[in-house]
Amino acid sequence: MNTHTNFSGAGLKLGLALSGGGFRASFFHIGVLAQLAMLGLLRPIEVISTVSGGSIIGALYYLHVKKLLESKADAAISDGDYKELIENIERDFFEAVKSNFRVRTFADLKKNLLTGRAGYSHTDRIAELLDEDLYRPVLQSSSPILMRELKIQPPSAKPDFFPRTDNAGRQAKVPILVINATSLNTGRNWQFTAAWMGEPPHEDPISLDIDKKPKRLRRPDSYLELPHQQDFPLAHAVAASACVPGIFNPLAISDTYPDIRVQLVDGGVHDNQGILSLLDEVCTHFIISDASGQLGEDDDPDTEIAAVLRRADGIFSDRLREEELFRVFDTKSGSRVAFLHLRKGLPTTGIAWLNAIGEPAEPEKVVRPASPPSAPEDFAVAEPVQDLLSKVRTDLDSFSEVEAHSLMLDAYRMTAAVIPTVPQIGSLGTAPIPQDQARWKFVDIASYMQQPTEYYLQQLEAASEKFLKVFRLIRPKWLGETLRLTVLLAPVVLLLYLAWLLRKCDFSLGALLFLAIIGAVVYFSRSLTERFSWLRRLRSYRQMLVRLLGRALLSVLICPLLWLHLRFINPLFLKLGSVDKLSSKGYGK
Numbered sequence: 001m002n003t004h005t006n007f008s009g010a011g012l013k014l015g016l017a018l019s020g021g022g023f024r025a026s027f028f029h030i031g032v033l034a035q036l037a038m039l040g041l042l043r044p045i046e047v048i049s050t051v052s053g054g055s056i057i058g059a060l061y062y063l064h065v066k067k068l069l070e071s072k073a074d075a076a077i078s079d080g081d082y083k084e085l086i087e088n089i090e091r092d093f094f095e096a097v098k099s100n101f102r103v104r105t106f107a108d109l110k111k112n113l114l115t116g117r118a119g120y121s122h123t124d125r126i127a128e129l130l131d132e133d134l135y136r137p138v139l140q141s142s143s144p145i146l147m148r149e150l151k152i153q154p155p156s157a158k159p160d161f162f163p164r165t166d167n168a169g170r171q172a173k174v175p176i177l178v179i180n181a182t183s184l185n186t187g188r189n190w191q192f193t194a195a196w197m198g199e200p201p202h203e204d205p206i207s208l209d210i211d212k213k214p215k216r217l218r219r220p221d222s223y224l225e226l227p228h229q230q231d232f233p234l235a236h237a238v239a240a241s242a243c244v245p246g247i248f249n250p251l252a253i254s255d256t257y258p259d260i261r262v263q264l265v266d267g268g269v270h271d272n273q274g275i276l277s278l279l280d281e282v283c284t285h286f287i288i289s290d291a292s293g294q295l296g297e298d299d300d301p302d303t304e305i306a307a308v309l310r311r312a313d314g315i316f317s318d319r320l321r322e323e324e325l326f327r328v329f330d331t332k333s334g335s336r337v338a339f340l341h342l343r344k345g346l347p348t349t350g351i352a353w354l355n356a357i358g359e360p361a362e363p364e365k366v367v368r369p370a371s372p373p374s375a376p377e378d379f380a381v382a383e384p385v386q387d388l389l390s391k392v393r394t395d396l397d398s399f400s401e402v403e404a405h406s407l408m409l410d411a412y413r414m415t416a417a418v419i420p421t422v423p424q425i426g427s428l429g430t431a432p433i434p435q436d437q438a439r440w441k442f443v444d445i446a447s448y449m450q451q452p453t454e455y456y457l458q459q460l461e462a463a464s465e466k467f468l469k470v471f472r473l474i475r476p477k478w479l480g481e482t483l484r485l486t487v488l489l490a491p492v493v494l495l496l497y498l499a500w501l502l503r504k505c506d507f508s509l510g511a512l513l514f515l516a517i518i519g520a521v522v523y524f525s526r527s528l529t530e531r532f533s534w535l536r537r538l539r540s541y542r543q544m545l546v547r548l549l550g551r552a553l554l555s556v557l558i559c560p561l562l563w564l565h566l567r568f569i570n571p572l573f574l575k576l577g578s579v580d581k582l583s584s585k586g587y588g589k
Contacts, residue, residue, distance in 0.1 A: 192240075
């Protein structure tokens, strides 16, 4: 249950969910948006719920929509305007991603030194890059775009237009953008909108009985009620939503609650599909674009403790994904849900048990989806290609032309195949734009996705790796693998050299024991401070030490390597990953 009411008219409210999944998800969502533009299904969308990589592209899309809806009267806005809008996003976003946000986040020497402070981290840095490279150019702003400035005021509409109550009668709906993060303080969903930020209320009896956490961080009705945070930037909301635990530091919000510093991480920790926020906004029809990672099989899982913990976390995340999807299908009926994801149409193979002589008791049983599209070939994508696209890394680094265009075209064609199977969604669109009017750059990869060449599949195989993938693209393959092995062995050689140096240093057993004791006290200081208040100061020193050594100093030390990567490795990766390279001599097979 929820505390909102659907005022949009006719008992119908269309919501769009853009999942997490790094830039893989961002490019996939662009393809979905492109096809929705062609089908006339962008105008009726009233709520956009975004997570992580979906927030990065969702915020960019929203800014373009804001610019469109505030510059034209409702009757003058056409589906062609939305199509042109997505064409601009397709071009500008890919150009920005080529600069490698992940490496640039850690490659600025001055900013790395600033991370030694409690109020600044690399999450703040990536927010600055997103603001400068993606968001400011849309509105031609010279300063950071603020959340409270996102409110859309259509021309000739009543003052203080409010989408939840004033969208009735409009052909081009004014959407509500909900950017989802997760609060480490309470474990709840944290939402950013143009009107407010904070935890959704959920004050109905069932929610109050189930969620028994002792505290809830209440949200005000306006940013203006937050004297220290009324100018909260859009890019920082997006960075909080995309703040992957273990890679980026939590994004801190200070001076908002008494004696509480809010610490936000990736919205995918709580709901990686963004479905809950659509339910909060009382949506009745759903388009769910899900490019998140799905748990793969492991015939021989590692049983070491760290590996088991990682696998268990993956199982938990996958189960959470399934439960959220089951919920929306069960409560809203599948006839109102268009569901798009990266394993669409791929089969599941049932493995039979062994009989008395150690052979499979029955043949393998291949099960495909009962409803169309029942195979990737139904939307002109070869099955091996679809499988490899589902394994592309979920990262914020550079994406090559082959990777980006493949993800966009896959989503574009998948959406065209799925929407007709959900008539209650398809009927909300206007007369589709003829496909021959499409000018999408990503269609240049079409022939390879239907009939993949060896080198194209090699590109997609390399796309699953976070590091050293450039060497997988070098031909001949033996040369690329040799270079790859050389780079992998370099740290081993360095460690052996450091071990040799340590052997020449004399450490007494007592000194090592003393350091171990100090380290244990510092490590366990959080639990100890609950019993010994005088140790709280030690904990603050530990945190300061971690910031200075583990964050600032370490980042400064790796800066030269990152500069070399941006100067030489990144351009080489983009060159080898171009679509033109696929058809060049010696690479087509």
